[in-house]
Amino acid sequence: MVSHPSGSTPTRTPATAHPSVRRNAVSLTPRLVLATDLDGTFLGGDDQQRQALYADLNSRGDDLLLIFVTGRDLTFVADLVSQPGMPTPDLIIGDVGTTIVHGRDHAPVTELQDWVDERWNGANERVRDLLADEPGLRLQPVMGQRRVSYYYDPATLQASTIAKVEAAGFDVITSADTFLDVLPRGVAKGPTLTRLVAALDLPADAVLVAGDTLNDLSLFQTAFRGVAVGNSEPALVERLAGLSDVHHSALPGCAGIADAIEHFRFFAPSGA
Template identity: 60%
Template sequence: MKAPLNLVLATDLDGTFLGGTEAERRALYQELDARDDVLLIFVTGRDRDFIRELVETPGMPRPRYVIGDVGTSVFDGDTFQPIPTLEADIVSRWNDAGPRVREMLSAEPGLRPQPTPFRHRVSYYYDPEQLQPRTVARIEEAGFDCVLSADTYLDVLPRGIAKGPTLLRLVHALGLPAERVLTAGDTMNDLSLFQTGLRGVAVGNAEPRLVAALDALPPEQARLIHRPRAEGAAGIADAIRHFSLLPEAVA
C-alpha cells in the first residue's frame, strides 16, 4: 500500500532546486529519492527538452509532474507527454497567438527572441536599459500577461496563466493534499506560486524584486512564505523543517 503523501514539493529549478552547493543539493536529492511519501513537481520556465536531459543527470530526482514554460505547459514526468486535460484552458486562452505576438513586438527596443520554440508563450531576453514601459503596456493591452524576471527574461503569457494558477489546477485535479504542498522559487516568475495560498519558500538568493513583492503581500499570504538565509537546495531543506512537512527533517 502506497504511503500517504507528507510532502508535495513544487519547485522552480534554476537558482532554487538546482541552487546551492553540490553537497547541499546531494543531501536534499538523496532524501527525496529515498522516501515514498514525497511527490516532486518541477515548476519552471524551462522547456521539455531541457528537463528531459536534466533528469538523466546522475543523482537527479525524477519529477512525477512537470509544469514548464512558466506555467504554460503540463507534462507527465515519466513520459514527458503533455496532459491535455490540464492544458486545455491554457490552449484556449493562448489561441495560437505566437505569430501575432512576435509581429507586434518585432520593432520594440531591448528585446531579443529566445531561440527555443514554445507552444503557448513567446519569450525574449531583454535589456533593462533599453526596454520601454510602453512595450509592457502594449503586451497587456493586447490581452496577454507580461512577466519580467532576473533582469533578463520577458515572457508573454496567456492572460491569467502563470506558474501559480497552473499548479493550483494540477493540485485540485489530482486531489493532492494542499496542506502538504510546498512551493519554492527565487525570481519574479515565481511570484504567482507565493500568491496561491499554499506554503512556500523564497530561498535566500531570491532576486531583490521578488523580495520586495513578497514584502507587499497581504498578511494572510505572507505568513505562509518562509524566507531563510540558506540558498537554493539548502533553503528548500530549511523550509521542509520549518513547516514540519516530513516526519524526519531533511539534513
C-alpha cells in the same frame, strides 16, 4: 554551470505516468508536494547541499509528490533527470506554466493543457509581429508552443511596450532584469499549479512551493506555503513582504528547500 550529483543513489519512480491527471489519484496521499523552480532553486546551492536534498527526496517514496515548475522546456528537463542521482519528477509544469506533462513519459496532462491552449489560441506569430519593432527586446531561441520569450534591457524597455502586450490580451512576466515572457492571459506558474493540485485533489497543506526570481512570484500568490531560498533576487523578496506563509531561508537553493521542509515540519512524526 550546474554540476549534477554523481554516484549510485537510486532515483525515485514517479507516481504518475499516464495522460489522465487522475491516474492513481486515490493513492496520492503524500506528506509533501514539493513544487519547485529549477534554476537557482532546485539546482541552486553547492554540490554537497544538492546531493543531500536529492538523496533525501529519493528516499521518500510515496510520501513525496515532486513537481518541477520551471521556465525551461522539456528538452532541458529530460537531460536533467538523466543525470545520476537526480530525482525524477512526478509532474512537470514547464515553459513558465504553459506546458503540463507527466514526469516519466512527458505525456500531456490533457485537462490542463487544453485550458492553456484555449487561452493562447496559437498566438506566437501574432505576438512576435506585435513586438517586432519595440526597443529593448531581443527574441530568445525558445521553441515553446504557448509563449513567446525575449531577453530585455531594463534601461531601454518601455512601459508602453508592456501596456501594448496587455492591451492585446496577454500577460507579461519579467525576471532577473533579463528575461521577459509573453504568456496567455491568466496563465503562469502559480495558476497552473493551483489547477493541477485541484485536479489531483491534493491537500493544500501538503504543498510547498519554492523559488528565487520574479517569474516564481505567482507560486507564492497561491494559498500554498512557500520558501524563498537565500539567493532569491531582491525584487522577489520585496514583493513577498508581508506574506505569512512564506519562509525566507538564509540558505541558498537546495539547502533552502531542505530548511523549509524542516521549518514547516512536513515529515515530522505524527503527534510530534
